[in-house]
Amino acid sequence: xxxxxxxxxxxxxxxxxxxxxxxxxxxxxxxxxxxxxxxxxxxxxxxxxxxxxxxxxxxxxxxxxxxxxxxxxxxxxxxxxxxxxxxxxxxxxxxxxxxxxxxxxxxxxxxxxxxxxxxxxxxxxxxxxxxxxxxxxxxxxxxxxxxxxxxxxxxxxxxxxxxxxxxxxxxxxxxxxxxxxxxxxxxxxxxxxxx
Amino acid sequence: xxxxxxxxxxxxxxxxxxxxxxxxxxxxxxxxxxxxxxxxxxxxxxxxxxxxxxxxxxxxxxxxxxxxxxxxxxxxxxxxxxxxxxxxxxxxxxxxxxxxxxxxxxxxxxxxxxxxxxxxxxxxxxxxxxxxxxxxxxxxxxxxxxxxxxxxxxxxxxxxxxxxxxxxxxxxxxxxxxxxxxxxxxxxxxxxxxxxxxxxxxxxxxxxxxxxxxxxxxxxxxxxxxxxxxxxxxxxxxxxxxxxxxxxxxxxxxxxxxxxxxxxxxxxxxxxxxxxxxxxxxxxxxxxxxxxxxxxxxxxxxxxxxxxxxxxxxxxxx
Numbered sequence: 001x002x003x004x005x006x007x008x009x010x011x012x013x014x015x016x017x018x019x020x021x022x023x024x025x026x027x028x029x030x031x032x033x034x035x036x037x038x039x040x041x042x043x044x045x046x047x048x049x050x051x052x053x054x055x056x057x058x059x060x061x062x063x064x065x066x067x068x069x070x071x072x073x074x075x076x077x078x079x080x081x082x083x084x085x086x087x088x089x090x091x092x093x094x095x096x097x098x099x100x101x102x103x104x105x106x107x108x109x110x111x112x113x114x115x116x117x118x119x120x121x122x123x124x125x126x127x128x129x130x131x132x133x134x135x136x137x138x139x140x141x142x143x144x145x146x147x148x149x150x151x152x153x154x155x156x157x158x159x160x161x162x163x164x165x166x167x168x169x170x171x172x173x174x175x176x177x178x179x180x181x182x183x184x185x186x187x188x189x190x191x192x193x194x195x
Numbered sequence: 196x197x198x199x200x201x202x203x204x205x206x207x208x209x210x211x212x213x214x215x216x217x218x219x220x221x222x223x224x225x226x227x228x229x230x231x232x233x234x235x236x237x238x239x240x241x242x243x244x245x246x247x248x249x250x251x252x253x254x255x256x257x258x259x260x261x262x263x264x265x266x267x268x269x270x271x272x273x274x275x276x277x278x279x280x281x282x283x284x285x286x287x288x289x290x291x292x293x294x295x296x297x298x299x300x301x302x303x304x305x306x307x308x309x310x311x312x313x314x315x316x317x318x319x320x321x322x323x324x325x326x327x328x329x330x331x332x333x334x335x336x337x338x339x340x341x342x343x344x345x346x347x348x349x350x351x352x353x354x355x356x357x358x359x360x361x362x363x364x365x366x367x368x369x370x371x372x373x374x375x376x377x378x379x380x381x382x383x384x385x386x387x388x389x390x391x392x393x394x395x396x397x398x399x400x401x402x403x404x405x406x407x408x409x410x411x412x413x414x415x416x417x418x419x420x421x422x423x424x425x426x427x428x429x430x431x432x433x434x435x436x437x438x439x440x441x442x443x444x445x446x447x448x449x450x451x452x453x454x455x456x457x458x459x460x461x462x463x464x465x466x467x468x469x470x471x472x473x474x475x476x477x478x479x480x481x482x483x484x485x486x487x488x489x490x491x492x493x494x495x496x497x498x499x500x501x502x503x504x505x506x507x508x509x510x511x512x513x
Binding site: 024026027030033049050052053054056057060061062065066068069071072073123125126 | 267269270300301302305306308309310311312313315316319320322323331334335338339342345349362
């Protein structure tokens with residue numbers, strides 16, 4: 001289990017570094033997805049299979065697909081790579097590198113002091129996660145649901161204001177004409193409710 | 196016998212059977228469609244035309260595996276393999292019989308959900324990497340369709356999870372000894388079935404590759420074995436959803452007289468044939484209709500099913 005943990009952790013770090021240095025947005029997102037999958041494996045090796053499954057379903061499977069979806073709609077092509085090449089310079093990484101170095105130092109200090117990572121006593125089953133979520137941590141669940149509700153209402157408000165301009169199918173056809181028949185734009189306003 | 200060796204044999208056996216079945220389904224689908232449309236279908240090559248699949252396979256292996264110059268090469272190559280990998284991995288947690296199962300984990304159902312949500316990448320990336328307007332439209336449709344239908348697919352299964360009290364598929368089958376879950380969870384079954392069709396992108400929900408409007412959708416630019424992988428991946432998905440339906444709602448391997456393996460195969464084949472019948476019988480909806488059904492009907496219905504089931508389970512426990 002410990003070897004698996006270290007392999008997954010190394011993959012996660014490498015994928016994240018590659019994600020940061022990619023110029024093409026879709027390639028960067030793919031590396032981020034790999035990184036999230038590696039983190040899911042880390043969770044699993046640490047004895048939290050439920051967290052691992054949720055990491056795959058929610059982060060890798062839903063949120064990152066939405067990111068890819070948005071990038072697809074924006075139709076970022078070769079010109080983005082050029083822009084990125086001008087923007088992403090090695091100097092840009094100094095600040096994050098210093099901050100990350102501080103964290104690495106802290107982690108190595110903690111590891112050195114405690115000797116080694118203590119392997120988990122047992123696997124945490126889904127049932128136990130649910131019992132603690134709806135027991136001692138109920139307030140957290142409720143706060144998160146309030147936040148999500150607020151986000152939902154906000155998204156609905158923003159989306160409905162945009163839809164006021166057109167009425168039914170013929171309106172969206174008119175919008176397509178107005179935008180010069182641009183395929184990507186017409187695709188953009190359709191599934192906004194889905195996202 | 197050595198348990199590691201036994202596990203290996205089971206693993207390779209499942210892989211072979213599932214892959215053979217997936218390619219055999221091409222023949223089955225063409226024959227059944229023909230039957231329902233009053234024609235013969237492929238009946239020339241071998242007995243009942245069974246060797247047609249073999250001929251098609253040989254043909255597809257010898258076709259030029261062309262990568263167009265304008266595509267994003269690596270993503271283009273990776274995309275078709277993702278669907279094969281995610282679907283085949285899911286078969287690892289399926290309990291075919293009490294003895295034939297690769298891994299019995301306590302998160303089997305969540306594993307299925309995770310893998311099916313990763314499968315979306317295959318279609319979306321294929322659409323994006325092809326650098327073709329029709330493929331991109333197919334990819335965008337696939338992303339929004341599969342994301343939306345995944346939401347209530349997960350929720351529709353939770354009723355059975357509550358009744359069985361576990362995410363383990365083996366536990367769910369064992370909990371159906373006295374009554375198949377299709378009886379108390381009929382709504383959940385219907386919702387799961389609809390979501391399953393949408394997840395496998397079968398007709399009537401094949402809008403990502405609607406050939407009458409999008410050429411071939413997300414796989415327009417694919418040829419040779421890469422196209423073959425999408426094709427087989429779709430049939431693998433059909434088998435997977437059919438097996439899952441028999442496991443979750445129809446008691447899996449449980450049944451009188453006949454041995455367990457026969458029961459699970461019979462139930463699975465029934466649903467596979469139903470999938471094919473649907474293709475022969477149903478027209479394709481418009482995309483906005485598809486989305487509004489998903490969000491305005493299926494999601495509220497599955498939430499109501501969840502709430503009512505939860506309330507009843509709670510009341511029974513008291």
